[in-house]
Amino acid sequence: xxxxxxxxxxxxxxxxxxxxxxxxxxxxxxxxxxxxxxxxxxxxxxxxxxxxxxxxxxxxxxxxxxxxxxxxxxxxxxxxxxxxxxxxxxxxxxxxxxxxxxxxxxxxxxxxxxxxxxxxxxxxxxxxxxxxxxxxxxxxxxxxxxxxxxxxxxxxxxxxxxxxxxxxxxxxxxxxxxxxxxxxxxxxxxxxxxxxxxxxxxxxxxxxxxxxxxxxxxxxxxxxxxxxxxxxxxxxxxxxxxxxxxxxxxx
Amino acid sequence: xxxxxxxxxxxxxxxxxxxxxxxxxxxxxxxxxxxxxxxxxxxxxxxxxxxxxxxxxxxxxxxxxxxxxxxxxxxxxxxxxxxxxxxxxxxxxxxxxxxxxxxxxxxxxxxxxxxxxxxxxxxxxxxxxxxxxxxxxxxxxxxxxxxxxxxxxxxxxxxxxxxxxxxxxxxxxxxxxxxxxxxxxxxxxxxxxxxxxxxxxxxxxxxxxxxxxxxxxxxxxxxxxxxxxxxxxxxxxxxxxxxxxxxxxxxxxxxxxxxxxxxxxxxxxxxxxxxxxxxxxxxxxxxxxxxxxxxxxxxxxxxxxxxxxxxxxxxxxxxxxxxxxxxxxxxxxxxxxxxxxxxxxxxxxxxxxxxxxxxxxxxxxxxxxxxxxxxxxxxxxxxxxxxxxxxxxxxxxxxxxxxxxxxxxxxxxxxxxxxxxxxxxxxxxxxxxxxxxxxxxxxxxxxxxxxxxxxxxxxxxxxxxxxxxxxxxxxxxxxxxxxxxxxxxxxxxxxxxxxxxxxxxxxxxxxxxxxxxxxxxxxxxxxxxxxxxxxxxxxxxxxxxxxxxxxxxxxxxxxxxxxxxxxxxxx
Numbered sequence: 147x148x149x150x151x152x153x154x155x156x157x158x159x160x161x162x163x164x165x166x167x168x169x170x171x172x173x174x175x176x177x178x179x180x181x182x183x184x185x186x187x188x189x190x191x192x193x194x195x196x197x198x199x200x201x202x203x204x205x206x207x208x209x210x211x212x213x214x215x216x217x218x219x220x221x222x223x224x225x226x227x228x229x230x231x232x233x234x235x236x237x238x239x240x241x242x243x244x245x246x247x248x249x250x251x252x253x254x255x256x257x258x259x260x261x262x263x264x265x266x267x268x269x270x271x272x273x274x275x276x277x278x279x280x281x282x283x284x285x286x287x288x289x290x291x292x293x294x295x296x297x298x299x300x301x302x303x304x305x306x307x308x309x310x311x312x313x314x315x316x317x318x319x320x321x322x323x324x325x326x327x328x329x330x331x332x333x334x335x336x337x338x339x340x341x342x343x344x345x346x347x348x349x350x351x352x353x354x355x356x357x358x359x360x361x362x363x364x365x366x367x368x369x370x371x372x373x374x375x376x377x378x379x380x381x382x383x384x385x386x387x388x389x390x391x392x393x394x395x396x397x
Numbered sequence: 398x399x400x401x402x403x404x405x406x407x408x409x410x411x412x413x414x415x416x417x418x419x420x421x422x423x424x425x426x427x428x429x430x431x432x433x434x435x436x437x438x439x440x441x442x443x444x445x446x447x448x449x450x451x452x453x454x455x456x457x458x459x460x461x462x463x464x465x466x467x468x469x470x471x472x473x474x475x476x477x478x479x480x481x482x483x484x485x486x487x488x489x490x491x492x493x494x495x496x497x498x499x500x501x502x503x504x505x506x507x508x509x510x511x512x513x514x515x516x517x518x519x520x521x522x523x524x525x526x527x528x529x530x531x532x533x534x535x536x537x538x539x540x541x542x543x544x545x546x547x548x549x550x551x552x553x554x555x556x557x558x559x560x561x562x563x564x565x566x567x568x569x570x571x572x573x574x575x576x577x578x579x580x581x582x583x584x585x586x587x588x589x590x591x592x593x594x595x596x597x598x599x600x601x602x603x604x605x606x607x608x609x610x611x612x613x614x615x616x617x618x619x620x621x622x623x624x625x626x627x628x629x630x631x632x633x634x635x636x637x638x639x640x641x642x643x644x645x646x647x648x649x650x651x652x653x654x655x656x657x658x659x660x661x662x663x664x665x666x667x668x669x670x671x672x673x674x675x676x677x678x679x680x681x682x683x684x685x686x687x688x689x690x691x692x693x694x695x696x697x698x699x700x701x702x703x704x705x706x707x708x709x710x711x712x713x714x715x716x717x718x719x720x721x722x723x724x725x726x727x728x729x730x731x732x733x734x735x736x737x738x739x740x741x742x743x744x745x746x747x748x749x750x751x752x753x754x755x756x757x758x759x760x761x762x763x764x765x766x767x768x769x770x771x772x773x774x775x776x777x778x779x780x781x782x783x784x785x786x787x788x789x790x791x792x793x794x795x796x797x798x799x800x801x802x803x804x805x806x807x808x809x810x811x812x813x814x815x816x817x818x819x820x821x822x823x824x825x826x827x828x829x830x831x832x833x834x835x836x837x838x839x840x841x842x843x844x845x846x847x848x849x850x851x852x853x854x855x856x857x858x859x860x861x862x863x864x865x866x867x868x869x870x871x872x873x874x875x876x877x878x879x880x881x882x883x884x885x886x887x888x889x890x891x892x893x894x895x896x897x898x899x900x901x902x903x904x905x906x907x908x909x910x911x912x913x914x915x916x917x918x919x920x921x922x923x924x925x926x927x928x929x930x931x932x933x934x935x936x937x938x939x940x941x942x943x944x945x946x947x948x949x950x951x952x953x954x955x956x957x958x959x960x961x962x963x964x965x966x967x968x
Contacts, residue, residue: 175470175510177509179509180509183507186465187470187471187472187473188510189467217465217467219467276467276468278467308908308910310772310867310868310910310911311772312768312769312770312771312772312867313768313769313771313772313773313774313883313884314767314768314769316769318770318772318867318869319404319405319406319407319409319867319868319869320407320408320409320910321409321410321411321868321908321909321910322408322409322410323410323411323908324410324464
């Protein structure tokens, strides 16, 4: 088995979807619940500059090992954000504290598991920044590492230039079409136990929903959508190969 | 960056989206109606809407495949935008009408943005889809505003990077289980679809018999509408009368316009007629569109129309006989376009209906298009079947009730000059007969002009030039006059020749990289002169438009003298 610190992680079971969400501020058509509704076209945005919170609460304790974010503009506004959890007495910082993104990159922050019934994102941005996708929950640690053929989604992003030439041979203004990276994520030789208890729930949940992928501590995490799961196959007795193809974006 | 900057850019990212304005109750209303049904603040779901202020609420949708543009706030559900753009038919008719068809992918929606009272009621998120619910709550959408934005995404959303085209919704319908289709049309198309007629069909009905000599007639009360006319001409059976109306009583003068007085029975219908007396042609068109077709007056730039007409159509102040039977408004306007020599089209960007006479265009406003701009060859498609070598004008109608389509219904016949039917030309005559309800007994000059213009313009039929331009030239639009200079059009010596043409159709390519155009030769066949003041020293080609128009030059139809000289200045 590979070193656990370098194994891929998948954030798919978003406990925000079962929480009561209370923002400190939200625009009329940019509600806080839109940040955890599995869509990117709807997003949260506060009504004013400065520091705002999005608080989530549950009736029971939740295990939280990571939070993720995609579809924000905090780097453009020199903003920052962090996750705090209620430890029974006070708000405590989750993980490594506040983050000031460089741009609009996908974020994936991990920590030792905590158990709480209240968390809150604290967002500081002037002017106010939107957030399209937030995740909080217990992420899936993969049992094996990635196989050859995988490429960092940052490198894999590409664009198609459609050139134009006049009848007289002059180069004319062209256009660029984004070609979203769709990449295969394959894990070979994972145990049947892990496949049944960890992979299968993920597969069942994410055939129609997006999720976050962290694959290497030196590389950027990505936001995955439109996943198509591959047919699982036995590699040997008690072990299977699993995988999916998905559209992967990093910012 | 601006739209023109993006069109010049080599790294532009095309993006299209639409906006739809649907009715919306602006006032504060409760979440539930009196009968317990949910209110969604649309007229169809709200009680007592007559007492409420109705505004609009805008929805925005974009391509499913487009790059994510965060600040656009559009639902990515457009699978396709198909333009069936207006094709002008210069000097013939209004032509086909512009239309855009948008295919939308349906999806499950939680109603949070659509239900204004979301928090006040329970929701079954599995019930219905976004568009099924939207349609159920907004069953009446014909005529509502639809805007199509085509442009470029840029780093972030910027409205200046988009060309905005305005339509009215004709219909929204489900095309299959998961797709909907919105069709947007121009206001002219909507008038056509509504079957607008002039004069308006009337329900006036005689209450009692009237005899030969009667000068009053009483109408059945319920047959009178509030906006019915109070004076004018009317048709009772085959008799035209003039009338003045007070409530339901008509004072009538019998047997007008050479019709024969007759007795009429109770229950006979009476049709008020439409009459224009010495009315400028642009005013006739405006009346037909606004008063009879329901086109908004805001779409008609009457100041521009008057300018155009005063300069080029002054001969056409018309006094036709009253029109006593309802006729399609579009048919009437098509007749005017052909007989007067003008064309109308809906400018989707400026949201106005443009009117232009067939006339010479100032050199300064002609745009040169060459092989440096073209990304396709120019397909030149002549249609000789549309050839007209001679026009016979039939006008001065005998009575308002005469059959418009019969030669015998007209007192005057003018046979125009022949063009292109010589032995060594097309070799045969192609006669076009025009029955004109618009030209009267004093309109010999304009009838002759019409006969000359049509035959000289169509002596070789119609020709269409089809070509594709890079997005750099996508600003060219309907009605623009161009000089097309390409190796696809060669003169007798093998040199490229310049084709003066008017753009009659514009269809953007799906990828945003190019635009397909269709143009027709733009020929002003009549001779014309420009006259300049005595102190005018410049030559014609160097003369700015502002001084060309008030000045006088002597020129042939191609803007030169017969020997090829520039036009002579008269001073």
